[in-house]
Amino acid sequence: MSFRDNPLGEIKVPLTWTAGVAVIVAIVVAITLLATDRRGVIQAEAYGVTRKAADAVATPVGGVLSTPVRWVGDGVDTVRSYFFAISENRRLKAELEEAHEWRDAALALRNTNERYRVLLGLKTDPPIPMVSARIVTDARGPFANTRLANAGSEMGVKTGYPVMSENGLVGRVIGVTTGASRVLLLTDVASRTPVMIDRTNARAILTGDSGPNPRLDYLRGQNPVRSGDRVVTSGDGGVLPRGLPVGVAAKGLDGRWRVVLSSDAAPVDFVRILKFEDFSQLVDLKRLDEISVPPPSMPVNASVGVTAGAGVPKPAPAPAAGLAAAPKPTAAPAASASVSSVAPKAAGAVAQKLAGAAPAPAASKTAPATTSKPPVASAKPASPPTTPAAPKSATGAAAKPAATAAKPNGTPTTASAASKAASKPSAEPAKATEATKASAAPKAASEPATKSTASPAKPATAPATSKATTSATSKPAAKPAASSTNATAPAAKPASAPAAKAGSTPPSKSATTAAKATPQPVPTDRTSAPPSAKTATPAKKKTEEPPQ
Amino acid sequence: MSGAGGNLLAWQWIGVPFAACIFWTILFAVPLRVFGLHLPEPVFAVWPAFAWAMIRPSIIAPVAVLLLGLFLDIFWGGPFGLWALSLLVAYGVVLSARSMMIGQSDVALVIWYAVVTALAFAVGTLVTMIKTQAIPNLYSVLWQFAATIVLYPFAQRLIERFEDADVRFR
Numbered sequence: 180m181s182f183r184d185n186p187l188g189e190i191k192v193p194l195t196w197t198a199g200v201a202v203i204v205a206i207v208v209a210i211t212l213l214a215t216d217r218r219g220v221i222q223a224e225a226y227g228v229t230r231k232a233a234d235a236v237a238t239p240v241g242g243v244l245s246t247p248v249r250w251v252g253d254g255v256d257t258v259r260s261y262f263f264a265i266s267e268n269r270r271l272k273a274e275l276e277e278a279h280e281w282r283d284a285a286l287a288l289r290n291t292n293e294r295y296r297v298l299l300g301l302k303t304d305p306p307i308p309m310v311s312a313r314i315v316t317d318a319r320g321p322f323a324n325t326r327l328a329n330a331g332s333e334m335g336v337k338t339g340y341p342v343m344s345e346n347g348l349v350g351r352v353i354g355v356t357t358g359a360s361r362v363l364l365l366t367d368v369a370s371r372t373p374v375m376i377d378r379t380n381a382r383a384i385l386t387g388d389s390g391p392n393p394r395l396d397y398l399r400g401q402n403p404v405r406s407g408d409r410v411v412t413s414g415d416g417g418v419l420p421r422g423l424p425v426g427v428a429a430k431g432l433d434g435r436w437r438v439v440l441s442s443d444a445a446p447v448d449f450v451r452i453l454k455f456e457d458f459s460q461l462v463d464l465k466r467l468d469e470i471s472v473p474p475p476s477m478p479v480n481a482s483v484g485v486t487a488g489a490g491v492p493k494p495a496p497a498p499a500a501g502l503a504a505a506p507k508p509t510a511a512p513a514a515s516a517s518v519s520s521v522a523p524k525a526a527g528a529v530a531q532k533l534a535g536a537a538p539a540p541a542a543s544k545t546a547p548a549t550t551s552k553p554p555v556a557s558a559k560p561a562s563p564p565t566t567p568a569a570p571k572s573a574t575g576a577a578a579k580p581a582a583t584a585a586k587p588n589g590t591p592t593t594a595s596a597a598s599k600a601a602s603k604p605s606a607e608p609a610k611a612t613e614a615t616k617a618s619a620a621p622k623a624a625s626e627p628a629t630k631s632t633a634s635p636a637k638p639a640t641a642p643a644t645s646k647a648t649t650s651a652t653s654k655p656a657a658k659p660a661a662s663s664t665n666a667t668a669p670a671a672k673p674a675s676a677p678a679a680k681a682g683s684t685p686p687s688k689s690a691t692t693a694a695k696a697t698p699q700p701v702p703t704d705r706t707s708a709p710p711s712a713k714t715a716t717p718a719k720k721k722t723e724e725p726p727q
Numbered sequence: 728m729s730g731a732g733g734n735l736l737a738w739q740w741i742g743v744p745f746a747a748c749i750f751w752t753i754l755f756a757v758p759l760r761v762f763g764l765h766l767p768e769p770v771f772a773v774w775p776a777f778a779w780a781m782i783r784p785s786i787i788a789p790v791a792v793l794l795l796g797l798f799l800d801i802f803w804g805g806p807f808g809l810w811a812l813s814l815l816v817a818y819g820v821v822l823s824a825r826s827m828m829i830g831q832s833d834v835a836l837v838i839w840y841a842v843v844t845a846l847a848f849a850v851g852t853l854v855t856m857i858k859t860q861a862i863p864n865l866y867s868v869l870w871q872f873a874a875t876i877v878l879y880p881f882a883q884r885l886i887e888r889f890e891d892a893d894v895r896f897r
Contacts, residue, residue, distance in 0.1 A: 195822075198784035202819045205793040209815055212797070213808030213854065233801040237753070245757045252759075316802070317758035319768045321848075321867035322855050323805030326758070353804075361804050369859045390864030446760045 226338065226354035230361070238329050238359035241315035249448065307420060309451045310334045312360065321389040324367035325353070328360045328450055336360045339418060341453045347424040347441025348372075348412060349450055360452065365393055365425070365440060374425050374438075375413035376404045382413055385425065385438060392437040395428065404428045410438050420455050740782060740889045741791050744775040748795055752802060769874035772799060773844050774882035776814045780821035781828060781882075782889045792818045809854050817847040829890075833883065840879045848872050 260267065295301065312330035330336055332355045340352045342362045350370065354361035363370055370387035374395070381403030383395040398404060408428040414421025426438040748771040759766055772795040779788040796811025803810075821828070821843055828839055848868055855863050 195784040198786055198789065198822060199819075201786045202789040202815060202822065205789045206812060206815045206819070209793060209796065209808045209811035211808070213806060213812055213858075216807040216858075227807070230801055230804075230807075237802060240753060241756065244754060245759075248757050248759045314758050316753075316756040317765070318756060318803035318805070319765050320770075320803060320805070320871050321863045322809055322851050323800075323803040325804030327804075363804070368855055368861050368863050386861060388861060388864040389867045446758065448758060 226361070230354055231356035234327060234354065234359040234361055235331075235356045238315055238327055238331075241327060242313070242329055245315050252446075252448075308454045310336055310454065312336075312450050312452055314362075314448055314450060322368065324364040324370075324387065324389055326350075326362045326364065326447070326450075328362055328452065329358060330452060331355050331358045331360050333357055334452075335454060336452050337454075337456075341412075341419050341423060341455055343423065343451045343453065344442045344445070344447045344449070345451075346444045347426060348419075349442045349447055351419070352452060362450070365442075366391065372419065372425070373413045373415040374410050375415075376428065377409040377411050378405070379403050379408070382415065383410075383436075385410070391443065392429065392431060392439055394431070395436040395438060398436060404436055406430055420453070735783070735889060737787055740885070741775075741779065741785070741787055744778070744885060745791050745795060748772050748775055749798060752799065756802065767874035768871060769878055770799070770810070770844075770847070770871065771878065772796065772810065772814055773817065773847060773875050774840075774878045775885065776818045776847075777821055777840055777843055778882040778885035778889075780818050780825060781886050784822060784825075789815060789818060806854070806858055809851055809858075812854065813847040813850040816850050817843045820846060836883065836886075837879055840882060841876055844872060844875050848875075 310330050312328035312334075314326045315329050316327040318325045326349075328342070336352060336355050338352055338355055340360075342349045342351060342360075348365060350362045350364040350367070351372075352360045353363040364387070365372055365385060366387045366389060368387055368389045370385070370393070372385040372393075373382065374385045375382050379400070381398060381400050383398045383404075385393050386396045387393045395404065395410070406429055410425045410428055412419045412421060412423040412425060424441050426440040426442075429437055429439050431437040751771045755766055755768055755771075757766075772792070775795070776792045779785065779792070792814045793811050796814045797808070799805070799810040800807050821839075824839075828836065831839070848871070852863055852868055855861075
């Protein structure tokens with residue numbers, strides 16, 4: 180059948196209509212792609228294979244094209260430095276002179292800061308490893324502000340990592356492939372960055388709008404920001420580390436607060452990709468949800484777990500002196516301390532985790548060895564004086580460390596303990612002050628031995644002390660300790676008792692948590708003679724040693 | 728199909744502008760600052776989209792526009808489909824108003840080109856607002872719009888080169 184014989188052969192669809200249909204189909208495809216796009220999401224899988232492949236191709240191409248540009252730039256810099264060497268030399272000398280003053284100030288501040296950190300048991304973030312990369316392409320449009328860096332998954336780069344230039348924060352990685360990373364700039368309209376004003380600690384969200392100066396949204400408080408205030412990352416949400424320089428606050432023409440980005444001070448050709456892990460990616464959120472709520476008998480623990488480490492081991496209950504359930508401080512302290520130092524970011528999340536798993540989440544350096552078990556025991560003695568719990572079982576043992584904690588630091592955890600502790604020191608002020616100097620553990624150790632039944636007392640005291648502190652504090656500790664035992668001090672967490680690292684941490688670290696609860700004075704000289712949990716010496720020994 | 732017009736070969740009036748757009752887009756994405764200022768970043772894909780619809784209706788052309796838009800989205804790291812949709816809307820408007828535009832003076836075509844470009848940017852702005860719940864900086868939008876308007880001579884050259892190639896659509 181020839182074409183002309185075809186009954187439909189005479190029907191001609193106008194090409195314009197066909198083209199129109201093609202346009203509509205193409206538009207539908209575009210809308211579908213747009214609706215399924217998940218750009219800006221932190222999940223790595225949201226980036227898509229297509230984008231990864233395109234980035235992998237675009238990176239070397241962009242690198243080749245940007246090379247001559249870089250050469251020209253370097254040449255211009257060379258010529259400029261040749262002609263302006265003298266003026267630059269003068270300027271640099273002036274800067275150096277000023278820098279010397281800053282260096283001296285910085286050294287002094289560093290020294291002070293270190294002391295404060297020790298005193299407060301403060302955990303600082305560990306150094307963040309980083310990868311250097313070169314920017315090969317740059318998108319500057321109103322709907323997309325991204326850059327392509329030539330370091331990818333082979334360098335360990337992951338989605339969500341923050342990116343900095345030598346001057347400040349640039350953005351964060353939203354896509355990674357082999358040899359390339361896509362960086363979403365702070366100025367992108369999809370960018371939201373939690374920041375804070377350095378001067379006032381006022382929080383805000385840095386919202387990109389594709390302009391050169393992103394907005395400060397959700398500012399709270401009265402006059403939280405002034406022109407010229409330094410803006411840094413707040414670390415809220417765990418996506419970015421705290422304290423990365425972002426820029427300087429300035430009032431925009433539209434009357435809104437904006438930020439002049441530090442990274443705009445110079446061309447962003449080389450960047451550093453910080454390998455900062457979002458703590459929310461480190462923990463199994465589902466598992467956290469499954470864990471049951473900690474028993475109500477340990478409210479202190481919840482407050483303590485500020486710097487909890489991820490893997491704080493459970494102290495194994497060791498039968499102490501005939502007590503079957505007496506909690507024995509084991510090697511926990513050292514472990515907990517090391518863990519906490521590794522993962523300070525995860526504090527919040529891990530604290531929750533620990534709250535369920537181990538009652539004593541405090542994994543700060545000073546965290547006591549007897550983390551998990553004691554609270555259970557402490558709950559008993561905490562319950563009214565109706566039961567002379569001490570001698571019976573773990574109660575007695577637990578009561579001691581708890582008491583010790585309350586004493587030296589002056590921080591009874593439970594209300595009853597607090598009131599009693601408060602009354603006691605007043606009776607013996609001198610000793611109380613001495614007690615503050617000494618480590619908590621030793622004192623408590625000695626007292627239960629004296630007052631309560633002998634058998635529980637020993638194991639209880641044992642965990643706490645290093646020899647040095649023992650000798651210093653054993654005697655004065657005896658009195659208040661006794662009082663605390665009577666006062667159902669056990670509620671006070673054993674947190675204060677042993678220091679994780681002998682000598683490195685002051686006994687007062689527990690005080691950081693406990694101090695909040697009590698009006699008692701916090702020992703001023705915390706750096707002296709920290710107790711070590713490792714050396715579990717019986718109470719007897721401690722009491723034998725001469726007081727200082 | 729596009730080559731049905733005898734001298735009008737698809738690779739000539741669609742393929743070459745397509746490749747040229749990609750090349751110039753990549754070139755202008757080089758991170759270069761002159762006197763502290765970035766290079767402008769025009770949307771090179773607008774002028775072929777305008778010219779293709781003016782030259783003649785085609786089935787290949789909208790597909791090429793779609794691919795160009797997707798390339799821009801991927802290369803610039805923007806929302807996937809944003810520029811594809813914006814350019815296709817512009818292309819569709821020109822295609823539907825083609826009978827009015829043909830034979831107009833250069834000034835009139837420049838105005839039409841500006842209107843169509845503004846429409847593409849308006850669609851982009853609207854989509855961005857919907858997707859990000861934020862309004863893009865209008866200065867940035869206007870800046871890129873102005874940089875794109877400047878590209879009209881490329882569109883004019885393409886139209887003049889091929890508008891007489893297929894007399895059926897004169």
